[in-house]
Structure formats: C-alpha cells, structure tokens
Amino acid sequence: MVKACVCGAAGGIGQPLSLLLKLNPLVTELSLYDVVNALGVAADLSHIASPAQVTGYLPPDNGAEKALKDSDIVIIPAGVPRKPGMTRDDLFINAGICATLAQSIAKACPKAFILVISNPVNSTVPIFAEVLKKAGVYDPKRLLGVSHLDIVRASTFVASVVGKPADAAKYVVPVLGGHSGATILPLLSQSQPSIPSEILNDKEKRDALVNRIQFGGDEVVKAKDGAGSATLSMAQAGAEFAEYVLKAAFGGEKVRTVQAYIDLGADAGGAAVQKEIGADLSFFSVNIQLGPGGVEKILPVGDLDDSEKTLLEAAVKELGPSIEKGVSFQPAPP
Ligand code: NAI
DSSP states (O other), X not given: OOEEEEETTTSTTHHXXXXXXXXXXXXXXXXXXXXXXXXXXXXXXXXXXXXOEEEEEOSTTTHHHHHHTTOSEEEEOOSOOOOTTOOGGGGGGGHHHHHHHHHHHHHHOTTSEEEEOSSOHHHHHHHHHHHHHHTTOOOGGGEEEOOHHHHHHHHHHHHHHTTOGGGGGGOBOOEEEOSSGGGEEEOGGGOBSOOOHHHHTOHHHHHHHHHHHHTHHHHHHHHHTTSOSOOHHHHHHHHHHHHHHHHHHHSOOOOOOEEEEEEGGGSTXXXXXXXXXXXXXXXXXXXXXXXXXXXXXXXXXXXXXXXHHHHHHHHHHHHHXXXXXXXXXXXXXX
C-alpha cells in the first residue's frame, strides 16, 4: 500500500505527472493537492481503471495536511514557472510556497520521501531541509531535489549528436552539480556508451552539447512563448524518478545509480564528494544509490577531464550563493 501525494497537482507539470502516477501499479492511493482545480483533476483521473484511488484537496479546512496525511512519497511541482527572459533564480518567489508545504509535510507525513521539483531547486531543497530541521523531523536521506530532467535531456541530446537519436534511452550520462544554467554539470566523458572522441575533442561541438544540456529548458520556455516552461518532459522525468524511489523503497528492487540534488550530509560519501569537488557545499546533485530508506549511498563524482574541471569550478561558484539563499530564507511561522 503506497500513498503518493502531488502538491501543485493542477498545474502544467502536476496534471501529466498525476496521470503517470495514476498509471503506476505501485501506487494504491493518489492524493492531489493544489490551490485551484485539484478536485476536477482528481475526478477526471479517478475514472481511469488502475489500482490507485484518487482524491483531490483544496486549501480550506486544512486541505494540505489532509492531502498529505500519511503519504509515503510527496512530489512537489507547486509554484510559478519561468516566462521568457527569466532565470530560475527569478523564481525565488516560490520560496514561501515551499516553506509552507514543508511545514505541512512535517506535521502530516514526516517520514515521507520528498521529491522537490519547484524551482529554483538549488534553493528550494535547502528551504525544505531548514523547515524540516526546525520541526525536528529532517531525514536528509529522504529529501531529493529532482534534477532528473537534466539527465533525460543529456541522454536525448547526446544520442542525437552521435547520430543515434532513436537510442536516446540507452545513453546514460551523469549530470551533477545543481539544476540551473552553469550549475548543471554534464559529465560527457563518463557517458555510457561513450561519446566518440572526435566529438569530445572538438571544442565547438562539445561546448554546444554542454550548452544545450545546461540551457535546454530555455528552448522550451522560448517555444512556449509566455505559456510556461517544460511540463510534459518534466512530468515524465518526475514520474520516472518517483518510480526509482518507489521501486527501491517498496518494490524490493535494486535499481541503477541515479542522480539527485541532495544534502551531502545524507551519507558519509558526501564528505568524500566535497573533497573531490574541492568545496564544502552542503547540497549538490550527486550519484546516489537508492534503498528502502532513500539515499543509501552517495557515490564518488569520478574522474573529470580538463573541460569538466572548468565547468565544475563555474558550477561551484554559482551554487554556493543559491544554497545560502535557501538556507537563510526566513519563512512565516507555521
Ligand atoms: P504551473 O503554474 O503550470 O503549475 C503550478 C501549480 O502550482 C498551479 O496549479 C498552482 O495553482 C499550484 N500552486 C501554487 N501555489 C501553490 C501552493 N501554495 N500549494 C499547492 N499548489 C500551489 O507551473 P508548472 O509549469 O507546473 O511548474 C511548476 C514548478 O516546477 C515551477 O516552479 C517550475 O519552474 C518548476 N520546474 C522544475 C523543473 C525541474 O527540472 N525541477 C522543470 C520544469 C519546471
């Protein structure tokens, strides 16, 4: 019996994400929370013939806490998306929404896995951590910033550049760092299958590929021309990542290594990563192994080539202040 809750379920990401969760056989109860239209989305999804029982909740009468009550996993795409010309940092307006949801989670389902999609992920994940710490229920192994769309994009764009676009799902390219522009650190040298050296050693081609992975979100924001940012690809990435967590926690399955933006204090491997990257950042997107309790192990970053070392420097420089912004955010009291 697994209860999943989506906060922001009526939004551009929330709706298709809720649909994909409704279709996941591991989910038996699906709770949808939003400040608008959650009842409509729930009614619609509830007609699909799959095991998950769907209920929608709006804010009145403690709706958030009712929706979250005893959830095993909470996935959060609540908040405002980007419009053309905005960076993810401009979305710090989502800080208050995240803090309030964290307070409700602390009361209603303190042991849930928390998957944060709301931007700016580099700052919103530290906000969740701080609120949960204050409430005395913080488990860094269960708080995961969802950077999985960067990994999905890397597979797709790499496969396309090597001339095998149909093989996108076969390419595994670790993307570490953060989830915003220069903080996104694609490790092309570690791609499996490997990227041919004529591409890796061609500075122009390589820079273009890195840039596309780092700023792929801008392509969508531009194409949607004011109607929002990535929603469908994010919903797919969010549902896929949620499935990894669910399979590791409740499906008894050992899954492959994944990447997520987490507290490096979650496991002893975090200190080793700080040494590898030469910075004492408290949050970083790292290679992790998932297990029944969430982050089971933080794995090394591994070897970087010179080009990746330069990218790492830039990522670290930008990430530090974003983390600090989240850590020092003062939410309204619950
Ligand atoms: P949207 O505006 O379509 O949907 C957001 C939903 O959140 C709306 O239905 C809204 O009513 C709801 N909401 C607002 N305040 C709320 C609250 N206090 N409690 C519950 N729900 C609330 O936006 P979209 O496109 O779905 O994006 C959502 C977030 O996801 C944005 O912050 C966006 O930047 C982020 N995002 C993250 C990505 C990632 O890779 N992590 C990729 C793409 C978007």
